[in-house]
Amino acid sequence: MKRMKPPFAAKRFVDEYFPHCQAAILAGSVVRGEATTTSDLDIVIFDKHVQSPYHESHIDYGWPIEVFVHTLTSYKTFFLADAERARPSLPKMVAEGIVLVDAGILSSIKNEACELLNNGPVPWSxxxxxxxxxxxxxxxxxxxxxxxxxxxxxxxxxxxxxxxxxxxxxxxxxxxxxxxxxxxxxxxxxxxxxxxxxxxxxxxxxxxxxxxxxxxxxxxxxxxxxxxxxxxxxx
Structure with a gap:
């Protein structure tokens, strides 16, 4: 299948698989302008209907897709864990990502991510x-x-x-x-x-x-x- 452009493919994916989510973000190399022939689409979902966070992989719309699904609170635990290990994977995706869907919750979540990134990790003892x-x-x-x-x-x-x-x-x-x-x-x-x-x-x-x-x-x-x-x- 011929690849759709990343934002369109990501939006189609979200509309099909998470039509009732409260927010969705496209992140990763395609957003940073660093995509290669093997790059995938990294999509973060915030959905109050899921019971617990999960990660799964798809191939759709011509793209390999990694989707990171969170409740409206589970992301906070992941933010904290990323900060403790000093590898801010999820905060970075949220902070730099392109908004695909937003029911009015992303501004505060993005602010949390940016604040965490700006503060840096806890100093070593x-x-x-x-x-x-x-x-x-x-x-x-x-x-x-x-x-x-x-x-x-x-x-x-x-x-x-x-x-x-x-x-x-x-x-x-x-x-x-x-x-x-x-x-x-x-x-x-x-x-x-x-x-x-x-x-x-x-x-x-x-x-x-x-x-x-x-x-x-x-x-x-x-x-x-x-x-x-x-x-x-x-x-």
Missing amino acids: AETILTKRYMLTDMLADLIGSKNGAEALFIANTLAEAIHEFVLRTNCQWIGSSKWIVKALKQYDEVFAKRFTDAFDLFYKTGDKHGIILLVDEVLKPHGGRLFEGYSIGK
């Missing part, structure tokens, strides 16, 4: 920073000492996610996962994001660990550097 320093130090030691190329690849993968988390959380920024790791870093500091991607790109292509080592030492330095000697927890 000193104890958490200490633990994360130790974990980064330990992962870096594993990478430096690894002589097994296959193992080193997966150590580097874990280290990349940990570096991104440490940089963003110690600066009270939202984090990401998968492709959102680089997007989140770019939103915070494009120069650092390029050094980050260059360091890992070089390692994956050549096995050169030097750029990653420098990167870890750079992000740890403001917090006391690498940590092993004297670290203790639960004693």
